[in-house]
Amino acid sequence: MDLIEVMEGSTAFFVPVQDAQTSFPPGSAAVFFNRKMELNRDATVLFCSCVEPTPKDYLDAMGATGVRGLRVAHECGIPVTINDRDLRAIELIQKNIEYTGCAIELLHRDARALLSERQFDAVDLDPFGTPAPFVDAGARGARRYLFVTATDTAPLCGAHLKAGMRRYFARPMNTEYHAEVGLRTLLSFVAREVIKYDRGVEPLFCCSREHFFRLHLRLKDGARAADQTLARIGYVLQCPKCPYREESPGMIPERTICPHCNAPLEPIGPLWLGAINDHALLARMQERLDAMELGTKKELDKLIALCTEELDTSSYYDYHVFAQWLKVSPPEIGVVLEQLHEAGYAASRVHYSGTGIKTEGPLISMIDAIRNPTMF
Ligand SMILES: C[S@@+](CC[C@H](N)C(=O)[O-])C[C@H]1O[C@@H](n2cnc3c(N)ncnc32)[C@H](O)[C@@H]1O
CATH class of the missing domain: 3.30.56.70 (N2,N2-dimethylguanosine tRNA methyltransferase, C-terminal domain)
Structure with missing residues (x-):
């Protein structure tokens, strides 16, 4: 495997040389690396530097090149474990760990088996496409923080309706506010996977970008926290004829008529209807950003400013x-x-x-x- 050195944040590491002629160059090499996810990774490095309490340890459950774990270890000083089930990835991660000089534990396991046996303070799930098959294991293996990336935006947004229903047991709808529906469908799915263990979810920093959704969540122990989480799940009822929509909390959507055109409203969900960001944490992130060495600083600055301003309503x-x-x-x-x-x-x-x-x-x-x- 031919390698090339890359720098992200203040961390240097090796990635495979990709074939720029293919339609999706990151998929052309033996080990996956997508430069376009730099903002996603920068956001997590910034988040880990600001969240309180700081994670005691962090699992990069699907390492590939190991970039996330390498960066969290090197740029945040948090004890890190990197895992991948692919042997070629493990060989590259080993090389990258030696190159950074950080003391990082490396594991070659199926993430689901690993998370059934061991717990970590923060668990980061960054699979190919959908995280749905991994969230249950993440809910069991994460003590305090769970981070999730989803790149299957079409199923989550309702463009691939059946795939969305199979993966997330939710009925999205391809509305003009599909980016919000996708993010909240994912969040409600993760919340449901967590609450069955009598644990609750508090969204700290969650965002939607063109090619991915990203969640940074705090998990809280106890049936009370789980019940509070359950109370934030519900539906958006959308009129099929006009832009009218309303929120309907609860497990079963209400049967309601549009007050403007009398058409029966159609339920979209289950969705997370609560807040998706912790504004005090966003303020700390914005403040810290200036002092950080991040390649996507400008974009992150804009993203955090918009998230700070944004209302918590579940549609737009x-x-x-x-x-x-x-x-x-x-x-x-x-x-x-x-x-x-x-x-x-x-x-x-x-x-x-x-x-x-x-x-x-x-x-x-x-x-x-x-x-x-x-x-x-
Ligand atoms: C999208 S890549 C990870 C990208 C990486 N986190 C980054 O930021 O560049 C997904 C990785 O998950 C690994 N993987 C897939 N299924 C897995 C499983 N069940 N357990 C552990 N690793 C898995 C693949 O080998 C691949 O390296």
Whole structure:
């Protein structure tokens, strides 16, 4: 395997040379490495440097080149174990561990078997595509923190409906707010895998990007914490004819009629309906960011600022789609937000789309803000 040296954050390591001519170069080499996931990894390094208490130890359960574990050990000073079930990955990780000079434990196991036998303070699941087959093991093997990446965005967002239902036992819908639905479908799935062990989930920093969803969660022991988590799972009821939607907490979606066009609302979920970020932690991350050596610092800064501003509501309006529905041309996003604020409603941008607006105002407030942008 031909190798090339790469630098991420302040960590240097080797990755396989990839074939740039193939449609997905990271898949062309014997061991996987995707440079485009640097922001995902930077976010976790920043998170681990800021979260309190600091993880006592960290398992990179699916190491590949070992980049995540190498970086957490080298840049955060946390004791790390790296695991992979592929022997070629193990050989490369061994070389990378020697190169960084960090004292890292290396294991060659199936992550599910490993997590059935041992616990780690923080467990990071970063598989190919869906994390669904690994989350139960993660829920058992993580003492305090569980981190999960999903790159199967089409099943989670409702574009591949049946795959989404099989993996997550949820019914997504390909709406204009699919990025939010995907993130909250994943979060509700992980929460359900955790609560069966009488443990609860507290989302600390969760985000949705074009090609992946990423969760950083705190796990809490006890039936009470599990019940509080269960109470945050529910549905968004969407009108099939107009943009109206409402939240419906609980295990079984209500049968409700759209107050605008009388069509029966369609349930999307189960979804996580609670907050997805800890704002005090976001503030610490933003503050620390400047002093960190991170390649995606600018993008992360913008992402954290947007997550800080973003409302906790579980759906948003794409205001361009909304304007199309109203048959008017869309005003500037700042103007729409200002109108909503002026009318007395909380409203924000979203962190994954330049045209997304969240508001606690009723549908009519959006109609007013888009149709009459100069009224206020
Ligand atoms: C997407 S790659 C990991 C990428 C890496 N974390 C990074 O940031 O570059 C997935 C890795 O999981 C490993 N893997 C797949 N199934 C596994 C299992 N059941 N147990 C342990 N490792 C597994 C694969 O060998 C592969 O190296």
